Amino acid sequence: xxxxxxxxxxxxxxxxxxxxxxxxxxxxxxxxxxxxxxxxxxxxxxxxxxxxxxxxxxxxxxxxxxxxxxxxxxxxxxxxxxxxxxxxxxxxxxxxxxxxxxxxxxxxxxxxxxxxxxxxxxxxxxxxxxxxxxxxxxxxxxxxxxxxxxxxxxxxxxxxxxxxxxxxxxxxxxxxxxxxxxxxxxxxxxxxxxxxxxxxxxxxxxxxxxxxxxxxxxxxxxxxxxxxxxxxxxxxxxxxxxxxxxxxxxxxxxxxxxxxxxxxxxxxxxxxxxxxxxxxxxxxxxxxxxxxxxxxxxxxxxxxxxxxxxxxxxxxxxxxxxxxxxxxxxxxxxxxxxxxxxxxxxxxxxxxxxxxxxxxxxxxxxxxxxxxxxxxxxxxxxxxxxxxxxxxxxxxxxxxxxxxxxxxxxxxxxxxxxxxxxxxxxxxxxxxxxxxxxxxxxxxxxxxxxxxxxxxxxxxxxxxxxxxxxxxxxxxxxxxxxxxxxxxxxxxxxxxxxxxxxxxxxxxxxxxxxxxxxxxxxxxxxxxxxxxxxxxxxxxxxxxxxxxxxxxxxxxxxxxxxxxxxxxxxx
DNA sequence: GTCGCTTGCCAC
DNA sequence: AAACGTGGCAAGCGAC
Numbered sequence: 001x002x003x004x005x006x007x008x009x010x011x012x013x014x015x016x017x018x019x020x021x022x023x024x025x026x027x028x029x030x031x032x033x034x035x036x037x038x039x040x041x042x043x044x045x046x047x048x049x050x051x052x053x054x055x056x057x058x059x060x061x062x063x064x065x066x067x068x069x070x071x072x073x074x075x076x077x078x079x080x081x082x083x084x085x086x087x088x089x090x091x092x093x094x095x096x097x098x099x100x101x102x103x104x105x106x107x108x109x110x111x112x113x114x115x116x117x118x119x120x121x122x123x124x125x126x127x128x129x130x131x132x133x134x135x136x137x138x139x140x141x142x143x144x145x146x147x148x149x150x151x152x153x154x155x156x157x158x159x160x161x162x163x164x165x166x167x168x169x170x171x172x173x174x175x176x177x178x179x180x181x182x183x184x185x186x187x188x189x190x191x192x193x194x195x196x197x198x199x200x201x202x203x204x205x206x207x208x209x210x211x212x213x214x215x216x217x218x219x220x221x222x223x224x225x226x227x228x229x230x231x232x233x234x235x236x237x238x239x240x241x242x243x244x245x246x247x248x249x250x251x252x253x254x255x256x257x258x259x260x261x262x263x264x265x266x267x268x269x270x271x272x273x274x275x276x277x278x279x280x281x282x283x284x285x286x287x288x289x290x291x292x293x294x295x296x297x298x299x300x301x302x303x304x305x306x307x308x309x310x311x312x313x314x315x316x317x318x319x320x321x322x323x324x325x326x327x328x329x330x331x332x333x334x335x336x337x338x339x340x341x342x343x344x345x346x347x348x349x350x351x352x353x354x355x356x357x358x359x360x361x362x363x364x365x366x367x368x369x370x371x372x373x374x375x376x377x378x379x380x381x382x383x384x385x386x387x388x389x390x391x392x393x394x395x396x397x398x399x400x401x402x403x404x405x406x407x408x409x410x411x412x413x414x415x416x417x418x419x420x421x422x423x424x425x426x427x428x429x430x431x432x433x434x435x436x437x438x439x440x441x442x443x444x445x446x447x448x449x450x451x452x453x454x455x456x457x458x459x460x461x462x463x464x465x466x467x468x469x470x471x472x473x474x475x476x477x478x479x480x481x482x483x484x485x486x487x488x489x490x491x492x493x494x495x496x497x498x499x500x501x502x503x504x505x506x507x508x509x510x511x512x513x514x515x516x517x518x519x520x521x522x523x524x525x526x527x528x529x530x531x532x533x534x535x536x537x538x539x540x541x542x543x544x545x546x547x548x549x550x551x552x553x554x555x556x557x558x559x560x561x562x563x564x565x566x567x568x569x570x571x
Numbered sequence: 572g573t574c575g576c577t578t579g580c581c582a583c
Numbered sequence: 584a585a586a587c588g589t590g591g592c593a594a595g596c597g598a599c
Contacts, residue, residue, distance in 0.1 A: 240594055242578065262577055269580080287594095291580075295592060318589045322583085329591040332582035360583085360588095417587030425587075483586090490588040497583095522583045522589090 002052045003163035005154065012064050015047075015054050019068055023049045025101070025177075026076050027170035028069075030084045031162050033149035035312070035327070038305045042091045044153055048166025050174060055159040058091065069093045077101035077173040079118045079165070081192075082199045082315070090203075097196035103169055105191045106176040108316040109184055113479050116316075122168045125175060130168055137161040183475025190474070190499075191315060193506045197514050198313045198323075205308030206330070206518040207528065209344045209563075213297045216338065220293035227286040235279065239286040242267050248279055296339050299328040313520070320491050321476050321498035323520060331521050337565030344563050349516075350534040351561040354541045355524035356554055358382060359497050364414050366551040367492060370446025377552040383407045390436075390443040409440045413447050414493055416486040451489050458485045474499040497523065500554065504545045513541055526564070534560045 006012050019026075027048045034040030042058045045065040056065045069088065076095075078084045081102040085095050107116045107125075114124070122130030140157035141147065151158050180188045228239055237244040246256060246265035254275055258266040269287075272280040303309060309328065317324025325331045333339050345351045356362075361382065365373040376385035387395045387406040395402055408426040417425070423433035441448050458468040462482055469479040470492045476499060478491035501523060508514050508525075516537075519526040525545075529537050538558040547554040 238595085242595080260578065264578085266578085268578080287579075291593070294594090295581085299592090314590095317591090320589060322589060324590050326591060329581085332580090332591065334581055412587055415587030415589095418585060421587050486586055487588065494583095494589065524583085 001164075001167055003160050003167075004052075004054045005159045005163075006054060006056045006061050006064065007154070012061065015056070015064070016068065018052065018054070019047065019072060023074075025049065025170055025173045026072060026074055027166040027173065028076050028078055028084060029162065029165045029169060030087050031148070031158070032087055035083075036305075036310075037086050037090050038310060040149065042087050043148075044159060044162050045088070046162050046166045048163060048170055050167060050170045053163030053166045055153075055162045057153040057159075059153075062091065066092050069095060073099075075099050075101055077103055077169055079169045079172065080104045082195050082202075086199055086203065097192060097199075100192065101173060101177070102192060102195065103172040103176055105188060105195070105316065106180055107172070109187055109191070109477065110176060110179055111479075112316075112319045112321070112477060113481075118165060118168055118172075121172055126168065126171055128168060128171075130164065133161045133164045183471075184477070187474055187476050187499075190502055190506060193509065194315050194502045197505050197509050197517065198315055198520070200514070201517050201519070202310050202313060204516075204518060205305065205310045206526075207344050207346050208300050208304050208307055208309055209342055210301060210304065210307050213300045213342050216342070217293055217297040217301060220289045220297060224286060224289040224293055227282050227289065231279070231282055231286070239283050240290075245279060245283055249275065249277060252277060252279075254280075292339065295328075296333065297342065300342055303328055318494075318498075320478060320494040321472070321502075322494060322522060323498075325520075330519060337563075340565030341563040343565075345528045345531075345561075348530060349528050350531045351518075351564055352527040352529055352534050352538040352541070353524055353559045353561060353564075354527075354538060354545060354556050355521075356497075356500070356545070356556055359500065359523045359554060360414055360493050361410055362552050362554055363496050363500075363550065364410075364489075364493050367496075368446045368450035369551060370444045370450070372444045373446070374552060383410070386410065386443075390439050405436060406440075409436060412437075413440070413451075415490050416451075451486070454488050454492065455485045458488055472496045472499050474503075500547070507544055508541060511540075511544060513537070513544065 004011065004015070006015055029046045030042060031044040032040055032042055045056045045058055047054045047068060058065060076099055078100065079102070081100050085100060088095055104116050107121050119130045119134055122128040137157045140155060141151055144151070153159060231237065231239040235248055239245070243264060246267050249267070250256060254277060256265040256271065258271050260266045267283065269284055272284050300309065311325050311330050312327045314324045314326070343351070362377065365377060372389050373386065376382050376389060381398065383403045383406050384395050384398065387400070387402045390406060391402060405426055405428065409422060412422040412425065419430060419434045419437055422437060423430045426433060454470060457470065458480065462468050467479060468482055468485055468488065469477055470488050471477055472492060472495045476495050478488065478495045480488050480491060505514065505520070516527045516529045517525065518528045525541070527537065527541070538560060542556045542558045545556050
């Protein structure tokens with residue numbers, strides 16, 4: 001293996017002549033001063049193949065790197081392309097995903113349950129001493145008190161490590177690309193198309209009402225500090241210490257029964273809300289105020305770039321194929337208008353939100369083909385219809401508790417819950433829960449039959465192929481541990497929902513409808529579009545997303561919002 | 572001070 | 584035989 005740092009014209013010429021050679025694949029990588037592409041600098045741009053790597057310091061030789069990208073017309077592979085393509089394109093490159101490959105996507109599609117970091121894969125698949133280069137760099141960084149932003153580009157441990165990443169990536173490509181065959185190749189192409197769309201979406205950003213966040217942050221911080229101070233004076237410890245809270249409650253005669261996995265006394269909200277004690281009330285309030293101030297409003301203020309959040313979307317964040325979002329975690333914002341109202345459209349625009357109706361329940365019904373579930377989706381409210389079938393009597397009031405119980409039981413089935421967990425979630429006595437699940441199974445016998453069929457399929461595969469897995473209709477592989485076969489039903493449903501969601505994104509992109517796309521949330525797409533076009537736009541998107549190629553139709557709902565938490569009236 | 576674990580809690 | 588799934592993040596806390 002050879003590694004080079006471009007420092008002179010001579011080396012630049014040698015690099016360009018190396019770039020002109022024929023090779024199976026060109027690998028690229030970047031090193032940056034941080035993760036925030038809108039403010040952190042691009043420091044090194046690396047090119048490599050299976051035998052040789054080049055590092056180009058961007059501040060000195062950026063023109064050379066951009067020339068190389070512009071003139072190279074073969075395919076280029078990255079490991080997690082979105083990060084590098086973003087950095088390169090915000091620094092003058094014009095890379096298109098048409099010629100981009102991604103070895104991380106390949107690795108995850110082949111082994112969704114394994115770690116997909118470049119170093120992990122290098123060690124696992126190439127037997128490489130990839131982690132040694134990283135340790136050498138870490139040691140040098142520690143010695144020089146350098147971080148990613150300050151480590152000198154001429155430090156051998158840095159640029160050599162950087163070169164090695166491209167060599168590893170090229171070798172990974174040569175190993176993995178031939179394994180992406182058949183239907184998995186279609187899934188791969190879907191993921192790369194999604195990566196492109198999400199890249200644009202992240203760069204576009206979602207608009208935040210910063211003055212509103214600042215006001216709410218202050219208010220929540222004040223509330224939080226008042227509660228902390230009260231607890232400190234009254235009891236001599238902070239509200240955040242669960243062990244001390246539990247001890248104090250017990251000292252005051254409260255009987256605790258729920259345990260944590262680690263063996264302590266649980267003082268979670270479900271426990272505290274049953275306790276008549278000022279400390280219990282203060283802890284509940286304090287946790288919420290703290291979280292609202294720090295995880296939400298505070299993050300929106302500090303993470304935003306001139307009023308826009310540019311989150312990190314991991315297009316293969318979950319083992320099932322779902323996306324995950326971090327910095328900040330925009331997929332798990334409480335459905336509380338106070339928080340969601342922080343998200344606003346651009347001036348003169350509206351937020352258009354289109355989401356699939358009960359997509360996992362519909363896909364579950366598609367797979368298990370139970371006649372009762374299929375019938376319950378025919379018209380009207382599914383959970384009312386299902387409740388009526390279970391109880392053999394018409395139930396028409398959405399507030400009827402039997403509807404909520406049916407809903408809880410339905411999702412318990414999708415997730416593989418037993419009577420105990422179902423009872424806990426639905427907040428009903430275990431006897432009632434057990435009885436209801438029996439009635440559910442009696443009304444929808446296809447559910448249990450299907451779950452058994454999946455488990456039997458997986459058992460057969462363990463014998464014939466050595467591992468347990470299911471494939472989604474698209475061909476996405478969903479493996480499970482041998483002692484977790486019950487999870488496969490959920491993986492099939494969640495994975496297929498991810499396929500549908502991602503296909504809808506690509507379809508919308510082909511129709512030219514993703515230019516204002518600002519956020520994906522598992523089954524919901526949010527757009528930021530001119531107010532005058534919002535309604536027609538929403539109808540078009542909704543129509544494009546809906547599908548009739550499953551046993552039950554996949555339908556969508558649509559909302560036009562002045563803030564994410566508030567709704568316009570519209571018909 | 573950093574790291575990793577535990578606990579708790581939010582989403583779909 | 585029975586088993587609720589997938590994530591991200593903050594604070595506390597002990598270990599290094």
